[in-house]
Amino acid sequence: MEQKIIFGPAGRPLGYKGPAYKACDFIKEEGLDAYEYQAGRGLRISEKSSKILKDNSKNNNVLVSIHAPYFINLSSDKEKTIDNSIEMLFKAAEVAEWMGAYRIVFHPGYYSKYSKDEALKIAKSSITKLLEDLEIAGISEFTFAPETTGKRSQLGNIDEIIAICNEFDKFEPTIDFAHLHARGRGFISEKDDYNKILSKLEDELDINKLHCHFTRIEYTKSGEKKHHTLDEEDYGPEPQWFIESLVENDWNATIICESPNLDLDAIKLREIYEKLI
Known part of the structure; x- marks a missing residue:
């Protein structure tokens, strides 16, 4: 069977000591095919380094995405x-174009004092302004990927992410299955729960390649608390069911591993996949 699912780390691999923009050599040597560059604490990479990353990823056939700063709140x-958040996403689009990133992952925001519907409406208005700014600047090589969020105070349940992606061109979802599990206080308790998520996405969005995040996760009544490794089996969601569900439903997917073991657990996910194809 053709390899339709690829795997990689969320950030610099654990055993890699070089600059982040040259990490694709190491990632490819590990047998991985994806890399999510982490700019969660700020977009500090230069145009020169971004273009080195682009060449490095192309030479190794490693698919690159970028995670925009965590403090975005649309x-x-x-x-x-909101103005600062729009500016950060504008900059992320510029950097993504330099580095050839196929997705710009970001957390949409928080409900704060608003109802869920009000918060979503404000976020959509912010995105409209962002896209207007990008069009004026002539920046067009981007795909934003709003992520399902892990805390119940955050804008970003699966219905909200679908609504955003249906509203705007050049928007595709990032489905963080650990976040869905934590936000739902243990929502993924059997394999069919994965199937339900994938069916919902298939019914409501037109997706050629699903961008995913995965790890085991600890949660409280408020949602996400802490990421755990795949070996920490006291925590869900279950990785075997996840990969089986993707394969059985014939999905193309990029899976970015966000466990504390990053690339090492990405390799374990790949090994599960290879036994199924």
Whole structure:
């Protein structure tokens, strides 16, 4: 069977000591095919380094995505926070174009004092402004990938992510299955729960390649608490069911591993996959 699912780490591999923009050599040597560059604490990479990463990824046939800063909040009750968030996503689109990133992953925001519907409406208005700014600047080589979020106070349940992606061109979802599990306080308790998520996506969106995050996760009543390794089996969701569900439903997918073991657990996910194809 053709390899339709590829795997990689969320950030610099554990055993790699070089610059992040040259990590694809190491990633390819490990037998992995994807790399999510982490800019969660700020977009500090230069145009020169971004273009080195682009060449490095092409030479190794490693698919690159970028995670935009964590402090983006498109649904804030403060106008300055929204303006800063739009500016950060604008910069992320510029960097993504330099590095050839196929997805720009970001957390949409928080509900704060708003109802869920109000927060979603504000976020959509913010995105409209962002896209207008990008069009004026002539930046067009981007695909934004809003992520399902792990805390129940955050904008980003699966219905909200679908609504955003249906509203705008050049928007595709990032489905973080650990976040869905934590937000739902243990939602994924059997294999069919994965099937239900995939069926929902298939019914409501037109997706050629699903961008995913995966790890085991600890949660409280508020949602996400802490990421865990795949070996920590006291925590869900179950990786075997996840890969089986993707294969059985014939999905093309990029799976970015966010466990504390990053590339090492990405390899374990790949090994599960290879036994199924």
